[in-house]
């Protein structure tokens with residue numbers, strides 16, 4: 001038990017770093033555990049300075065600003081919150097762990113299984129916590145859905161899950177680390193879709209196999225952040241059949257460049273009931289309008305079950321799942337990490353669990369590349385690595401036979 005004030009730092013003050021700073025503020029308002037964010041780091045000094053000023057506003061104490069992680073690790077911190085582009089997780093997380101610092105890192109754990117395993121190895125070797133900051137499963141909605149399916153058996157045997165995300169993004173893609181396979185690791189399945197895959201694993205258990213097709217239908221030309229001309233290397237179309245270990249079948253599809261109205265839908269159907277959200281956002285406010293269809297013919301909003309679910313939790317489970325009464329998912333993951341650092345306690349999503357979700361994400365791409373059904377276990381054990389071998393810095397040396405460039409976009413208009 002660490003009884004002193006816990007010293008934390010945050011690295012990566014971009015989009016999600018700013019969200020984490022708001023979450024730490026929410027934790028500071030309610031927790032009895034003394035902690036301070038003593039330093040922040042971003043390669044862009046201005047962003048780090050802005051983040052430091054924000055923390056100093058609610059914390060009422062000075063925050064050190066760094067632009068290099070090596071300087072940050074010299075600050076004698078207990079825990080580090082890593083909000084960096086995905087390809088940088090491995091190097092910086094391993095450096096922090098080996099310096100004796102506990103780490104919480106944003107999803108995905110890494111861009112390859114080999115990198116994720118090196119991180120797990122370092123955590124074990126150093127005897128430090130490695131926690132995945134995956135927030136969606138920590139929402140009251142996803143926790144309630146899990147309770148309805150696993151504990152109440154309200155849907156009977158879950159047989160079929162569908163998720164579709166169609167969004168026409170005609171605007172020119174933003175350059176940045178996401179557009180490169182070497183830094184983002186891929187598109188939907190490892191970025192936004194990773195949230196859904198983790199949440200569904202939470203509700204339905206692990207995925208056994210993935211049969212996917214993926215391609216880039218429109219070739220979005222862009223200048224990458226290093227000044228090189230290229231294309232957005234992510235898929236703009238992905239479709240997959242998933243089989244869960246428990247036998248549930250999943251159908252997933254995601255299209256980002258095809259015209260037409262946006263279409264988000266989610267449905268989980270069991271032998272006795274279903275949960276359907278047709279039109280709600282699948283990400284960032286998971287299943288806000290979901291309806292539950294029960295065996296007796298009743299139809300209710302999923303959110304109507306939040307209270308009965310929360311009321312039925314033991315005080316111990318409540319404190320674990322919603323520490324300090326927090327329900328905002330980013331604050332929940334931060335609070336859990338803080339308690340784990342203080343008490344040396346296990347975390348909900350440890351390196352093993354994070355690796356399994358990463359293997360599920362990568363199975364989409366391994367399958368799309370090899371045009372074969374891929375077992376998640378084979379990705380996890382590195383028996384299937386063809387796609388991951390293409391994830392390296394520099395120009396793409398190999399592309400998918402099926403994922404090749406077919407059409408070019410220009411000024412929002414499509415050209416053959």
Ligand SMILES: NC(=O)c1ccc[n+]([C@@H]2O[C@H](COP(=O)([O-])OP(=O)(O)OC[C@H]3O[C@@H](n4cnc5c(N)ncnc54)[C@H](O)[C@@H]3O)[C@@H](O)[C@H]2O)c1
Nearest residue numbers: 012013014015016017042043044083084085086106107108
């Ligand atoms: N949980 C979620 O909902 C969610 C949402 C978005 C992103 N993410 C994850 O968070 C991570 C960051 O994504 P983002 O959208 O915030 O990216 P971002 O590009 O907005 O921010 C990344 C920041 O890291 C800084 N940076 C880059 N290299 C650095 C280095 N060597 N040292 C210090 N700083 C460096 C950049 O200057 C930038 O400010 C990714 O792993 C992503 O998958 C999670």
